[in-house]
Amino acid sequence: MNPPILCSLRNGETAVCSQESGVSFEQFRTLLGKGIEAGHRLSALFVVPDDSFDGARLVAVLARPMSGDLQMIGCAVGSSYPALTPGIPAAHWFEREIFEQWGIRPEGHPWLKPIRFQPPRSRSGGRPSLLLPTVGVTEFFRVEGEDVHEVAVGPVHAGVIEPGHFRFQCHGETVYHLEISLGYQHRGIERAVGEGNSPRMRHYIETLAGDSTIGHATAYCRVLEGLAGVRPSPRAEAVRMIAAELERLANHIGDLGAMAGDVGFLPAASYCGRIRGDVLNLTAELCGNRFGRGLIVPGGTGFDLDQTLESELKRRLDDIEADALSAIEQLFETPSVLARFDGVGEVSESLARQIGLVGVAGRASGLPCDVRSEFPYGFYQFVHVPVCTWGTGDCLARALVRRMEIQQSFAAIRALLQSLPADRSPPAVMTLAPRRWVASLTEGWRGEICHVAATDDEGQLAFYKVVDPSFHNWFGLACAMRDQLISDFPLCNKSFNLSYCGHDL
């Protein structure tokens, strides 16, 4: 199941395994560097163990928005290779992951520390040079001096949120540096998923990040469908899109409410929190689960809409839209709120491009990155959702992008409900083609979700790689906090609202 040396694929298309060992590392590096320079994104960078020689293959998936395709590049590496991060900061987190998982050392990586505190993989190409450390204990970057104090937040946070460790270097209220250390949520999903077709697969994927169930499940199903050469019915695709947009709506509305709560603006906080629940209840009407579990299944959807449900959805959506828009309007019309959002946690466009931000955070910094329009998949090929960007990259921008996307999502769902395709074919049976590679991108509500998979000679899944948008964006949050006030961190954090479990896998 060696990855292809160099090929370009459409989103969800498969490629045949190659027999060669790949391009040279120099070529690999040049291709990557040039690609990034030309405005492509590093969607995934990972290592595939290779039995054919004593080493492993380094594979990169470059998303190329200009040509609308994905480029897969593979090259052979030994137990170490010159790090890519110094030239391509977007590779920073990926290379740390590679080192942690496989013990393959990117020489000259500036910050080679564990990211998940997970045990090294047994079939590692190189020697597992990492002794398993205590979680969260690593060499944090320090601002030296007796005046400086550190603030260590987490893993158990004050709010009802997931665990993660944040280490601030502060003087007074000013944050000089923030380093984020995750891994507390590491459950080993990626590895479990990569070990063949278990009946639990779909459930693993659905709980990879509970709030992005639809996004990840869609990416997963598209991987399988690509490998099996199955196309779901248009109606199923439309239902998937409705579910995806509902997920986006619920989370964006909830995030705006949470941001309002963080700045102590109670009306919007309470209204949005409630409305988010109403949107989730719509998803529950679709499939019985508020997060959409069981809705997206390989080959189609687990549930369909009937006439009454359709009209029920329409009716309730209208109510929700009126409530949501009035609550959000109130949020953005309150000067004290705007003053609080404005200028907090800025990420400039160039920085965002450099570290490869995706999703809401990327769009708020002015990057037009949106898989739905760059690499359209499913029903997004027929119903276009405009890309909403804002240029300032601060909390206000992230809130504004959410507001625009909420409006667009309402419009998109309504359009879909108006004209649902009629054909209802049940999900097809899946038979995966052997020795194939596939990369599937979807736009979850947080941003680009990338799943890459490969089958072995028997047509069993032999490799599975998940990249959650949070994986790209956590470093952006750390950068956004430089020279900010520490009291603004919760707001800034909420404005990114990244997933811990999606990152930790």
Next chain:
Amino acid sequence: MGAILAFAAAGTVAWSGRPMVIPIPWAIPFGSLSFGVDRLSAFFLFPIAMVGGLGAVYAGGYLRRSSGVQAPRFFWFFYSIFFAFLLLVVTARNGLLFLMAWEGRSLASFFLVMVEHREPTVRSAGWTYLIAAHLGTACLLALFILLGDRNPTQDFEGFGVSGREGIRSLLFLLALIGFGVKAGMVPWHVWLPEAHPAAPSPVSAVMSGVMIKTGIYGLLRIMMFLGEPTLWPAWWGWTLVGLGALSGVGGVLLALAQKDLKRLLAYSSVENIGVISLGLGLWLCGVRVGNPAMAALGLWGALLHVWNHAVFKSLLFMSAGAVAHATGTRSLDRLGGLIHGMPFTSLAFFAGSVSLCGLPPFNGFISELLLYGSALAGILQPEGLRRIPVLAVGALGLMGGLALACFATAFGIGFLGQARSEEAAQAHEVSFLIAVPMGVAAVVCLGIGLMSPLAVAFTSFAAFDLMPILPGVIRVGGWEIPALFQRILVANVALCVMLVVLMAARRILLLHRRVEESSTWDCGYAAPTARMQYTASSFIWDILAMARVLRPRVKECRPLGLFPRSARLGTEEQDIFQRLFYNRLWRGIERCSDRLRRLQEGRNQIYVLYLALTVLALLLWKLGFSQ
């Protein structure tokens, strides 16, 4: 040690002799030099004797173990002289004697500062101190020459009103500057934060506790010679209130910026001198506008604060010394957690801090309340000068808050939390000899607070020469002062009772419950360190950021780039007055001297020319003069 007992005895004598003015003329070879103890002297004698005595006991314990002081004999010699001269300053009844005592005391204390003279910072501090002291003395010299204009004997009895307001104002100004330097008022305070921390702790205690108060004494003494108080111009009052507010707020802001415990205490002395001068200013204003309540309360508050400050500041210096002794460092950011290793010293420092912040039921509260009362009386008067007391209240309120912040830092960072360094973790409790004076001082702090009516009565008595008014006569809002202070006494006692009751209630409630030990909540993180505590600098940084000019200088190397290699941050406190004024002055003087040096060419011909020119100039002047 024998000396101490004698000094304490002297103090007691002064105490018993307090009701009467006892001039004791005592002829000394070169003229009519005389000593005497009147009420004012007695009032100042008492804290001097007490603090001096406590300081000596403390020094007894301190020197025994300290390796820093190389020559105990040298120390004792100068300590005794210093002490004798201190007593002499407040008992001298003759200008010349006063000046001699003044100068002698300065020199003795200079040598005491220089005890640890191997350290370069100590040497520079010592010289700064000496220069400042002499500049002050120069003003005093002029002052006494003017005062003794028509009084060849220089006896205090002979001093008196010298008529015109201009002259009196000049005298006032000279006294203000001359004594202000000694007292450490703000524009002239720069020597103080250098000298006090440099001296061994018992000496810092005495210097900060009582020596700077002799400046206040001197000022009050001179005020006695400036004629009828009602004729004093109003601007004297303003100036004092203004200087007081400036010293107070400036001093405490600078104290906030300090990371060195003793420097912090030294700057806080500047603040307290500010409080005292504020009170004196209110007194002058009150006298001017004919508001006896405002005047009396202002003066009494100032005087009582002299006492209070003497006690709690020496207490604080002694405990700071004990800390420095035990840990070998005075930097707040290297201390922490001392309350476990040094419980008694911590308690002593705590008592001192509460007193200094003017919090009930300790003594600082009483004197500050007197000052507030004075200001209130000033504000409530129907007309005239109402803005001054408003300024005073605002300044006092601000000082109170800042002092609280300052001592929350000093005690909270220095003594509480986790030890920030190995030395602090190893700290041990002090010896008995060191502990006793601290305990005595702490008890006195609480005692004055709880016996406020007595303290006020005594203060008013001491002020009788300056302001012949008794507490029973003064009324604020229809209340006589003794009744008022009885009420405050009740409130303070009630506070103590409530504290005890609540403590007992807590005990009882916890009696049958499970009480467990654990670590501080660390968010469940695996490896918390002592670095995860606020540092002194961080704690006060944003307060100082509000007062932008006073903010310490930041030396930083920020984290740069996405993956910074190293970064460093440090702050360096700087005295704004030193930076803006004195440094420029010194640089100016240096530049002038540089220019003058050019005259010294080293060639004989040039010097001959200079000589000739001088002679010529003298000749011309002589000619011109005789014509």
Next chain:
Amino acid sequence: MTPAFSFVSFGLAITLSPLLLGVIQKTKAFFAGREGAPLMQPYFDFVKLFRKGGVYSRTTSWVFWAGPIANLAAALLSLTFVPLGRIPAPAAFPGDVFMVAYSLSLGRFLMVLAALDTGSAFEGMGASREVRFSLLAEPVFFVSVLTLAVVTQGASLSEIYGTLPRHMVHQGISTIWLAGGAVALVLLVENARIPVDDPTTHLELTMIHEAMVLDHGGIDIGFVQYGAALKLWMFSALVAGAFFPFSSARPFLEVMGGIGGVFAVAVAVGIVESSMARLRLIRVPQLILLAGVLALMALLWAAR
């Protein structure tokens, strides 16, 4: 007015002050459109807290538990000087406002030290913010009360508030309301209310008061919260006295009016909390300075 009523009003303050927190919560719940915690919730909390044991950090010392005690004792002491409407306080003397402020400072000092005693960065953060804002609030409080003193020529709080309704008629309302407004802003600062602090966001990094007591539990946190309730009552009484002049010939009605005023202030606080966002922490000093300017204007106007 008989002193009995002073003691009655003091007793009411002690018993009803937790209800004040409940009223604020209910007001906020109304504006959010929810049922919200019962009015008596603070009492339930206290009853539970006083029945709990405790967990103490090994880093802490006696200062840790002395903080809440001193805070509560100071609040109780100050409350004895605070009148309720025209009902004089049980104790009064000229300049008692300074006694009130300084004993509150004592409580604050001990609480700050108790926070630093834990050696936690969060508590240090809360403590640092607490001293920073309160040091500005204190002079503002003084100046505004002195304004009222000038207007009424009263020297103690009871005298000032006892004659305030009369002066409101004679002297015009503007000065009194300006000063009252400044006191109201001080109330928001001192009592951890929006826009200064948010008592409901439980986020360590943004809190002030709650960050200081993260490690206190059981009885200690009960003392802290009760002290906070008393403090809120105290400031509400001072604000209410300035804004809702109520005088009646019958002392009983006076008491009722005073209490009504206090609860009206609580409702107003709830409304403010429901209608605006918190300020950024660096903007808080500006708010306090605004209060200071208000107070100074009032004072200059009164003492013209």
Next chain:
Amino acid sequence: MFDILKARLKQKYRTLSYPKGPPPPLPARFAGRPVIGGRPCDTRCRRCADACPVGALQREEGQFPTLDTGKCLFCRECPGVCPTGAISFTREFRLAASSRERLTVTADSQGIPPVRHEIAATIFRRSLKLRQVSAGGCNACEADTNVLTTLAWDIGRFGIQFVASPRHADGLLITGPVTRNMQLALKKPTTRYRLRNS
């Protein structure tokens, strides 16, 4: 202020009347507490147990299957494969139990298990502060826990509140299966609660 009131009127009062009134309408496709043995069952058939992705369904030869709702994903594979319809999911949403064993549904299970705790009923009846610790979940639990504090559910009205520090808390709410990396962090706030292995 005026706008706020207007918005408030528009958004209306939203707190559910449950538990005093009727529970909110559940979605039609909601799957609640499973019931086993409503219909006869072919005791030799193993289809349900094989279909269960997580092994929550246990099948002893000759008996009705048992379903452990502590493991069940409510994916509804089992009723789909059961030829007789012996397993079905009801719309009963009360799933809590006060012991691990009670979570298992057998053919004998009748109604919902009672949930009661003595201390909770006396001391914490009107005031219960909880510290939530998330340990290896997928964030859906956290998301729905947050929903509990929103207008509609408003657990505050029962005196339940989530607090910032374990010192303020009377109990812990742990979500997720507890990952290895969260072990230590979970032990720290639980000085007074022994962790139960589940």
